[in-house]
Amino acid sequence: MRDLFRRGLTPRQQEERLERAAQAIENNEQHRELISKASVISEQGRQLIESDQQEIKEAESRFLSPVELAEFVHSVLTHHMPNNLISTSVDGQFDLIGGPGRRDALQGLLTSYPATNHMRIEIARFRSRMDQQRRMKVSFAGESEGVEFVHTRHPLMLLARHLEKVTCPL
Known part of the structure; x- marks a missing residue:
């Protein structure tokens, strides 16, 4: 501030310096305001992330684990098509073989879907692979080479649900 009114400066120079100082003060205030807003936004973002993480954890707790899916499919297929399964030692993994009833069961599953449903294509492809x-080695734990990964929308899972429904109607 001392330099603003220093002797030897013309009134115009003093005015320019005063204007620059006022502009610097205004810029500092704007920066403080932006930093404050960014801090609030950052805190809101952190809260949203924590909320989303909690929702994800809650949703995951409602899903079946790969081991539970494998146990379900294994128990249904063992009951309905016992000659089509060979258990293996790896958790969540077993072998399917082309035993009696498999093709008929897949055909029944195929016809249970409307002709326009895209799952018919997946079921037909699975039947063709079988x-x-x-x-065929299948796994519920994850994808790996030479092993068919079975998830909740996989034709084998749909087959198990179909067989369970056909035998135990609601």
């Missing part, structure tokens, strides 16, 4: 291979 026809081509005498033995």
